[in-house]
Amino acid sequence: MKKRLATVMGVLLSASLLMGGCAGGGQDTQAGGAPAADAGKKIKVGLAMNTLNNPFFVAVKEGAEAEAKEQGFDLVVTDAQNNPGQQLSDVENLLQQKLDVLVIDPADSDAIAEAVKKANDANVPVFTIDRNSNGGEVVTHIGFDAIKSGNIAGDFLAKALNGKGKVVEIQGIMGTNVARDRSKGFNEAMAKHPDMKVIAQQAADFDRGKAMSVMENILQAQPEIDAVYAANDEMALGALAAIEAAGRLDKITLIGCDAVDPAIEAIKSGKMEATIAEPPFFLGREAMKTAGKIVKKETVEKSVILDSTLVTKDNVNEIKTR
Structure with a gap:
């Protein structure tokens, strides 16, 4: 009886080991123990x-x-x-x-x-x-490099205006490093040209509608504006709408930043002078x-x-x- 029982237990143990081996063999593993299925x-x-x-x-x-x-x-x-x-x-x-x-x-x-x-x-x-x-x-x-972009914008306007003019800066969301750095870079460039004066500086939160409203107010307050730097193209396009409505398009040089498609089209049509490509x-x-x-x-x-x-x-x- 004991011999028969031992034989049955041996068969069960062998079957168990065989099943365990099949289970392990059906799931290849990679370095770190991750299943191969994870690779797929x-x-x-x-x-x-x-x-x-x-x-x-x-x-x-x-x-x-x-x-x-x-x-x-x-x-x-x-x-x-x-x-x-x-x-x-x-x-x-x-x-x-x-x-x-x-x-x-x-x-x-x-x-x-x-x-x-x-x-x-x-x-x-x-x-x-x-x-x-x-x-x-x-x-x-x-x-x-947002500071570099601001530098580029400032240098462009200085060259376009021969180092002398009245400039408006429309800023982005100042809680972001991009807005702060673009403004910093722009004003660094302006500081190199004593005859370039930033006569108005206001945030429009990178928003086209807000920039249009901001620009409308600045246009009413400032009879002389030679150039506008907007910290992104959306704001530049908002400013453009206000400038065009005021009939001052041919008197103001406008630069934005980002090179979005509508700004590229505005440059091609001659309504906007420049942008900075950050595609x-x-x-x-x-x-x-x-x-x-x-x-x-x-x-x-x-x-x-x-x-x-x-x-x-x-x-x-x-x-x-x-």
Whole structure:
């Protein structure tokens, strides 16, 4: 009886080991113990946009979508509508979706720090584009040299006006490093030319409608204006509408920044003198390329600065925005 029982137990043990071996053999593993199935899993990337009510950021999203499609990523995009509180909520929701990487274009450089820290706590790699975060740990930041862009704008106006004139500066959202740095760079350039006077300086929050209203008020208050620098093309286009309505188009030199399509068309038609090319579509593409590198554990620079180029009637047909 004992002999028979031992025989039965031996058969059961052998079957158990065989089944265990089959189970293990059917699930190949990679370095780190991750199942091979994970290698075929679609990379999921969250993109928390500050707003999609602006052609620049719409183009960023379109560039990201184009690159994500090429790389086979699952891309989830949110729109904070320029509300820092909403963007924090967007990030919290994205972090519930088992992201591989989180990309943030901050609505506010200070306020977004809390969202970055939440990603840090969740062990989700996070990086910023266009605007920095003033807190938390980011893998990298991809953007443009905003101080350089401001310098370019100031130098252009100084050259266009032969070093003498009355200038208006329309600023962006001053809670962002981009707005602050573009203004800083512009005023650095102005300081090199004592006869260039900034006679009005007001924020319009990167918004076309606000810039139009701001410019209307400045036009009424200032009978002499030689040039206007708007810190983005949306505001430049708003200012353009006000200047044109006031019948002062031929008296005012206008420069914006970003090289969005409507601004390029305005330069071609002679209504706007210049912009600074910081093509948003390519920024979106670069963000997704970087997300892919992070997932693959490839080396990523701590800061990636893309080129800024002055665009005028002389080179407008050579600028590629897509």
